[in-house]
Amino acid sequence: xxxxxxxxxxxxxxxxxxxxxxxxxxxxxxxxxxxxxxxxxxxxxxxxxxxxxxxxxxxxxxxxxxxxxxxxxxxxxxxxxxxxxxxxxxxxxxxxxxxxxxxxxxxxxxxxxxxxxxxxxxxxxxxxxxxxxxxxxxxxxxxxxxxxxxxxxxxxxxxxxxxxxxxxxxxxxxxxxxxxxxxxxxxxxxxxxxxxxxxxxxxxxxxxxxxxxxxxxxxxxxxxxxxxxxxxxxxxxxxxxxxxxxxxxxxxxxxxxxxxxxxxxxxxxxxxxxxxxxxxxxxxxxxxxxxxxxxxxxxxxxxxxxxxxxxxxxxxxxxxxxxxxxxxxxxxxxxxxxxxxxxxxxxxxxxxxxxxxxxxxxxxxxxxxxxxxxxxxxxxxxxxxxxxxxxxxxxxxxxxxxxxxxxxxxxxxxxxxxxxxxxxx
Amino acid sequence: xxxxxxxxxxxxxxxxxxxxxxxxxxxxxxxxxxxxxxxxxxxxxxxxxxxxxxxxxxxxxxxxxxxxxxxxxxxxxxxxxxxxxxxxxxxxxxxxxxxxxxxxxxxxxxxxxxxxxxxxxxxxxxxxxxxxxxxxxxxxxxxxxxxxxxxxxxxxxxxxxxxxxxxxxxxxxxxxxxxxxxxxxxxxxxxxxxxxxxxxxxxxxxxxxxxxxxxxxxxxxxxxxxxxxxxxxxxxxxxxxxxxxxxxxxxxxxxxxxxxxxxxxxxxxxxxxxxxxxxxxxxxxxxxxxxxxxxxxxxxxxxxxxxxxxxxxxxxxxxxxxxxxxxxxxxxxxxxxxxxxxxxxxxxxxxxxxxxxxxxxxxxxxxxxxxxxxxxxxxxxxxxxxxxxxxxxxxxxxxxxxxxxxxxxxxxxxxxxxxxxxxxxxxxxxxxxxxxxxxxxxxxxxxxxxxxxxxxxxxxxxxxxxxxxxxxxxxxxxxxxxxxxxxxxxxxxxxxxxxx
Numbered sequence: 029x030x031x032x033x034x035x036x037x038x039x040x041x042x043x044x045x046x047x048x049x050x051x052x053x054x055x056x057x058x059x060x061x062x063x064x065x066x067x068x069x070x071x072x073x074x075x076x077x078x079x080x081x082x083x084x085x086x087x088x089x090x091x092x093x094x095x096x097x098x099x100x101x102x103x104x105x106x107x108x109x110x111x112x113x114x115x116x117x118x119x120x121x122x123x124x125x126x127x128x129x130x131x132x133x134x135x136x137x138x139x140x141x142x143x144x145x146x147x148x149x150x151x152x153x154x155x156x157x158x159x160x161x162x163x164x165x166x167x168x169x170x171x172x173x174x175x176x177x178x179x180x181x182x183x184x185x186x187x188x189x190x191x192x193x194x195x196x197x198x199x200x201x202x203x204x205x206x207x208x209x210x211x212x213x214x215x216x217x218x219x220x221x222x223x224x225x226x227x228x229x230x231x232x233x234x235x236x237x238x239x240x241x242x243x244x245x246x247x248x249x250x251x252x253x254x255x256x257x258x259x260x261x262x263x264x265x266x267x268x269x270x271x272x273x274x275x276x277x278x279x280x281x282x283x284x285x286x287x288x289x290x291x292x293x294x295x296x297x298x299x300x301x302x303x304x305x306x307x308x309x310x311x312x313x314x315x316x317x318x319x320x321x322x323x324x325x326x327x328x329x330x331x332x333x334x335x336x337x338x339x340x341x342x343x344x345x346x347x348x349x350x351x352x353x354x355x356x357x358x359x360x361x362x363x364x365x366x367x368x369x370x371x372x373x374x375x376x377x378x379x380x381x382x383x384x385x386x387x388x389x390x391x392x393x394x395x396x397x398x399x400x401x402x403x404x405x406x407x408x409x410x411x412x413x414x415x416x417x418x419x420x421x422x423x424x425x426x427x428x429x430x431x432x433x434x435x436x437x438x439x440x441x442x443x444x445x446x447x448x449x450x451x452x453x
Numbered sequence: 454x455x456x457x458x459x460x461x462x463x464x465x466x467x468x469x470x471x472x473x474x475x476x477x478x479x480x481x482x483x484x485x486x487x488x489x490x491x492x493x494x495x496x497x498x499x500x501x502x503x504x505x506x507x508x509x510x511x512x513x514x515x516x517x518x519x520x521x522x523x524x525x526x527x528x529x530x531x532x533x534x535x536x537x538x539x540x541x542x543x544x545x546x547x548x549x550x551x552x553x554x555x556x557x558x559x560x561x562x563x564x565x566x567x568x569x570x571x572x573x574x575x576x577x578x579x580x581x582x583x584x585x586x587x588x589x590x591x592x593x594x595x596x597x598x599x600x601x602x603x604x605x606x607x608x609x610x611x612x613x614x615x616x617x618x619x620x621x622x623x624x625x626x627x628x629x630x631x632x633x634x635x636x637x638x639x640x641x642x643x644x645x646x647x648x649x650x651x652x653x654x655x656x657x658x659x660x661x662x663x664x665x666x667x668x669x670x671x672x673x674x675x676x677x678x679x680x681x682x683x684x685x686x687x688x689x690x691x692x693x694x695x696x697x698x699x700x701x702x703x704x705x706x707x708x709x710x711x712x713x714x715x716x717x718x719x720x721x722x723x724x725x726x727x728x729x730x731x732x733x734x735x736x737x738x739x740x741x742x743x744x745x746x747x748x749x750x751x752x753x754x755x756x757x758x759x760x761x762x763x764x765x766x767x768x769x770x771x772x773x774x775x776x777x778x779x780x781x782x783x784x785x786x787x788x789x790x791x792x793x794x795x796x797x798x799x800x801x802x803x804x805x806x807x808x809x810x811x812x813x814x815x816x817x818x819x820x821x822x823x824x825x826x827x828x829x830x831x832x833x834x835x836x837x838x839x840x841x842x843x844x845x846x847x848x849x850x851x852x853x854x855x856x857x858x859x860x861x862x863x864x865x866x867x868x869x870x871x872x873x874x875x876x877x878x879x880x881x882x883x884x885x886x887x888x889x890x891x892x893x894x895x896x897x898x899x900x901x902x903x904x905x906x907x908x909x910x911x912x913x914x915x916x917x918x919x920x921x922x923x924x925x926x927x928x929x930x931x932x933x934x935x936x937x938x939x940x941x942x943x944x945x946x947x948x949x950x951x952x953x
Contacts, residue, residue: 030476030480030492030493030494030495030549030571031492031493031494031495031549032469032472032473032476032495032496032497033494033495033496033497034469034496034497035496035497035498035502035553036497036498036499036502036556038498038502041501041505042502042505042509043504043505043508043509043521043522043525045517045522046508046509046517046518046519046520046521046522046525047522047525047526048522049517049518049519049522049613049617050519050520050522050523050525050526051522052519053519053617087523088917088920089520089621089624089625090625090916090917090920090921090924091625091627091628091885091917091921092628092629092885092886092888092913092917092918092921093885093886093913093914093917094886094911094912094913094914095911095912095913095914095915096852096912097852097910097911097912098852098907098908098909098910098911098912099849099850099851099852099909099910099911100848100849100850100909100911101847101848101849101850101860101874101877101878102847102848102850102874102878103778103845103846103847103848103871103874103875103878104770104775104778104845104846104847104848105767105769105770105778105782105843105844105845106767106768106769106770106771106772106775106843106844107770107844107845107846107862107863108769108771108844110846110859110862111859111862111864112859112860112861112862112864112866112867113858113859113860114858114859115856115857115858115859116848116856116857116858116859117856117857118850118855118856118857142523142527143530144526144527144529144530145529145530145533
């Protein structure tokens with residue numbers, strides 16, 4: 029006979045520490061797997077974790093063991109047609125003969141790769157490891173224009189729609205008990221006395237009886253006058269306004285779709301946007317994405333059109349910036365929204381427009397946005413837009429960043445550099 | 454049975470009351486068959502907890518190490534993708550004997566597990582001579598508690614990385630960390646801690662003894678320089694713990710912990726076939742007994758037999774599922790066969806097993822369970838009938854020849870040969886390379902020399918050996934050399950660090 033114990037309620041995550049140790053140890057591999065996955069993802073697919081695969085040889089736990097060669101005898105079951113003395117061709121590489129390891133190697137020998145799943149959280153953690161948005165201001169509490177009403181106990185003043193009935197009646201009840209207690213007790217006592225008088229053998233003293241009855245009546249009247257509910261009893265739910273930080277962000281994806289932008293360049297730009305999106309998603313509860321594409325004129329489009337529709341024509345960057353500005357003014361008040369702008373282009377712009385861009389940015393956009401990032405996807409020499417933007421970088425060192433991307437491999441690095449922790453000087 | 458059948462349960466849902474009821478019945482039957490067990494502690498756990506248990510080598514508590522995390526991820530991945538079911542049970546050689554039941558199991562499975570683990574394995578742990586000699590069921594949990602705490606303290610003091618460095622090396626040498634001939638003393642956690650402190654002090658005082666023999670150049674001793682150690686030492690972890698010149702006290706203690714754990718598992722590695730065979734034989738016997746008494750239904754038996762037969766399924770060698778001989782099958786068949794030989798011997802049996810043919814089967818079975826390990830058990834009891842039933846054949850692979858040869862099959866001239874090769878297969882000494890500490894260059898550069906005594910001229914696997922030397926080097930911290938020796942001649946040599 030044994031003892032039976034229900035252990036199901038005990039913690040089930042005993043292995044968490046060991047799991048974490050393992051992940052830490054293979055951080056390098058996991059990072060690599062994560063950055064590969066990022067390149068393949070679509071912008072909408074950010075909720076899942078990822079499969080990580082590590083070559084077994086990198087995480088082997090070696091034991092002394094025999095290699096191929098020498099003399100072995102091995103017993104197998106299930107003989108069908110062999111008789112003693114039969115000769116069999118040696119299977120290639122000696123694999124088929126299971127030279128003593130088929131049995132001993134229960135810890136996964138023979139597997140070429142070890143794969144496992146990391147969850148969403150870990151996936152992103154690895155991706156954003158030691159990254160931080162520059163000037164990431166969750167809007168300062170005092171600036172916050174958004175408030176939430178929160179329950180904060182009860183008050184005795186308020187508007188009728190906040191009346192708390194239970195509290196009010198409770199307090200009325202208490203008041204009635206408190207005020208009527210004495211009288212009620214006396215009535216009780218008097219009544220008992222009256223009854224005693226009525227049933228006593230002696231001749232009843234009518235006068236005394238009468239007096240008692242009057243007194244009882246008096247007291248009862250007094251009790252009746254106690255109001256059932258009084259203004260004094262009313263209790264109201266108290267609500268207070270709590271400022272809450274703005275949790276919303278809007279991200280503007282601005283991209284040049286003129287003839288000079290090939291699909292390859294667009295794909296690279298897409299990665300860049302995805303990464304920004306993922307990053308915002310991690311920091312804000314609600315994110316909206318606005319896609320603006322432009323050639324000589326700008327247009328707000330949906331994601332599909334943004335990445336895949338084809339356009340031709342020249343390039344006027346300022347049109348897109350103007351549109352961005354207009355949309356911000358229209359729909360995304362900087363008081364409510366954290367605004368991020370990501371612009372991708374191959375660097376082409378119509379001569380003479382670049383200075384306009386710079387002007388719009390400095391005067392009308394930069395003051396409203398948290399961050400403006402620009403990537404130039406090209407391997408040619410920089411053109412006037414880049415030079416124009418460079419001066420912006422000096423003006424807004426914390427809010428403005430730009431990088432050049434040459435190959436798809438640069439993307440992740442560029443992203444990192446764009447959002448690297450700025451050391452607080 | 455003519456009595457009216459009164460099954461304990463008719464439903465597949467289990468309850469604690471029913472488990473208790475089954476346990477009571479099984480205990481009664483086990484007693485009848487003289488199964489002597491440690492008290493049982495039956496713990497019901499969820500599948501997640503089962504995965505946790507899996508990845509800490511089945512123990513309820515274990516020090517932390519990344520390799521357990523790796524094991525966990527592996528298990529989790531396979532389980533969640535449906536590649537693998539979890540074992541129905543894990544049982545721990547401790548006193549009381551802890552057996553885990555998974556909550557997902559049906560009533561039938563729980564009863565099966567109870568019979569298998571709490572009575573089968575449990576009585577094996579208590580009875581078999583290897584377990585009696587080598588492990589101490591009373592103190593293992595205590596010891597692990599000490600180990601876990603000690604490792605955690607070290608991690609706190611010296612950093613996780615420093616501890617893992619040592620642990621990795623120790624784990625790699627785990628199989629070389631057991632005493633094969635000396636019985637270790639049983640220790641409780643409290644005593645262990647006390648001793649640990651004494652040890653620390655003692656080592657500090659005496660460690661440098663072997664180095665203190667500063668070369669006495671005047672006395673010319675060229676003639677006979679004694680080797681150190683004088684006799685080769687097979688317990689590499691033990692040798693390093695006691696003699697590695699630069700290890701810190703706490704590092705030595707870690708070596709010791711891994712050594713102790715390895716020692717605890719040593720009997721299990723040598724009795725896999727017997728242990729599983731014994732437990733399977735008894736769950737089969739006990740549950741049939743219950744059926745005969747009318748305590749379980751036919752539906753129960755069908756479900757039980759279904760899972761029993763998948764446990765003892767042996768795929769033939771040419772099946773894609775084949776991965777060596779199934780220890781459950783071999784062990785179960787042998788125990789069943791011993792019973793048959795006792796009860797109903799044929800002429801052949803009388804010829805092969807004159808001692809046990811016709812003897813009391815229960816007596817004989819207990820004798821076999823108590824006094825053997827896999828190797829000797831097979832050598833002693835594998836009968837021609839079992840070889841025929843499993844259609845065993847032996848393959849001889851000689852590097853020098855271009856073909857493999859079937860050197861014996863399940864026929865009259867082959868029985869002995871098959872039996873001997875199968876037994877040899879379960880001899881850990883053949884399975885694992887025989888590696889021993891041979892010499893230390895005490896007067897020179899402290900090079901540690903190990904020797905691999907080759908068996909059947911089988912070489913060491915190159916990459917893992919190189920890795921292993923690195924691990925030994927990490928502990929020894931001076932040059933390490935490994936020579937493969939066959940017929941007193943040194944063959945291949947490994948060095949760490951490698952010679953340029």
